[in-house]
Amino acid sequence: MKKPTLLLAAALVALGAGVALAAAGDPERARILDGYAAQTKAQSPDFAGFSAASGRALYMGPHAGGKVAETPGCASCHTANPAGPGRHYKTGRDILPMAVSANPKRFTDPAEVEKRFERDCVNVLGRACTAREKGDFITFLANQ
Amino acid sequence: MRILIGAVAALAVTAGAALANEFERVPPVTHAATQKECGECHMAYQPGLLPASSWNRIMDGLSDHFGENASLPAETAATIRNYLTQNAGSGDGRLIRITEQRWWQRKHDFDPAIWTRKTVGAKSNCEACHRTAARGLYEDD
Numbered sequence: 001m002k003k004p005t006l007l008l009a010a011a012l013v014a015l016g017a018g019v020a021l022a023a024a025g026d027p028e029r030a031r032i033l034d035g036y037a038a039q040t041k042a043q044s045p046d047f048a049g050f051s052a053a054s055g056r057a058l059y060m061g062p063h064a065g066g067k068v069a070e071t072p073g074c075a076s077c078h079t080a081n082p083a084g085p086g087r088h089y090k091t092g093r094d095i096l097p098m099a100v101s102a103n104p105k106r107f108t109d110p111a112e113v114e115k116r117f118e119r120d121c122v123n124v125l126g127r128a129c130t131a132r133e134k135g136d137f138i139t140f141l142a143n144q
Numbered sequence: 145m146r147i148l149i150g151a152v153a154a155l156a157v158t159a160g161a162a163l164a165n166e167f168e169r170v171p172p173v174t175h176a177a178t179q180k181e182c183g184e185c186h187m188a189y190q191p192g193l194l195p196a197s198s199w200n201r202i203m204d205g206l207s208d209h210f211g212e213n214a215s216l217p218a219e220t221a222a223t224i225r226n227y228l229t230q231n232a233g234s235g236d237g238r239l240i241r242i243t244e245q246r247w248w249q250r251k252h253d254f255d256p257a258i259w260t261r262k263t264v265g266a267k268s269n270c271e272a273c274h275r276t277a278a279r280g281l282y283e284d285d
Contacts, residue, residue, distance in 0.1 A: 067211070088186070090266060090268075091266060092266070093187075115217065119215055122213040123212055123213050
């Protein structure tokens with residue numbers, strides 16, 4: 001009686017780990033998310049995890065006050081389908097998909113991730129993003 | 145000595161201008177960071193297409209790069225600036241748009257309706273017409 005329960009518990013733990021791994025996927029991406037989680041927790045002690053729904057709202061927009069009037073949302077260049085390629089609003093340059101399912105390298109280089117947030121949060125929102133917004137955004141796209 | 149330096153400088157300027165318009169080829173981008181960072185949003189324009197002072201103005205103003213924030217980490221920006229200015233061409237150093245340089249306008253003196261064609265989109269899209277522009281070859285127009 002004891003053994004099957006233990007096995008079941010072990011299976012559940014394995015499953016849980018599998019789900020967490022699927023969300024974060026790459027260990028580098030998990031580290032980046034952990035960093036943003038720690039920053040968020042420091043600011044709001046009641047923080048209980050990132051929200052893919054909030055990340056989706058941030059991605060889609062529309063937002064007001066961005067530096068670039070033509071891009072009221074991330075979707076302005078990256079399109080409403082993050083699994084497809086994007087297109088720079090002015091130059092027409094192709095952009096690789098944002099969704100991790102279509103582009104597994106997304107959000108695995110911390111310097112690159114910070115560079116893009118620093119730049120494009122200003123372009124789209126007119127301000128820097130918070131750590132929570134960054135985490136929500138990555139969580140949304142890691143599940144797309 | 146001064147005269148000699150002046151003459152050499154004048155020759156260099158002439159050579160730079162000739163490179164950009166008569167032979168229609170410029171040395172390709174060979175610097176990885178320039179290729180990557182500039183090439184993310186547009187074709188990485190060859191350093192020979194602008195004079196050093198134009199490149200310096202561009203690198204000074206990345207937080208407002210033609211209306212967009214294109215800022216880079218300081219070290220990355222420094223190596224790119226160094227590459228661009230060391231390999232710069234000639235032209236009017238007050239202008240930061242390649243498309244405002246006199247040699248460029250002379251070469252593109254045709255019906256402006258072409259710029260709004262869907263396949264072109266903008267003057268900055270060299271590759272719409274010059275298929276090998278990214279390699280510095282502009283002779284296929």
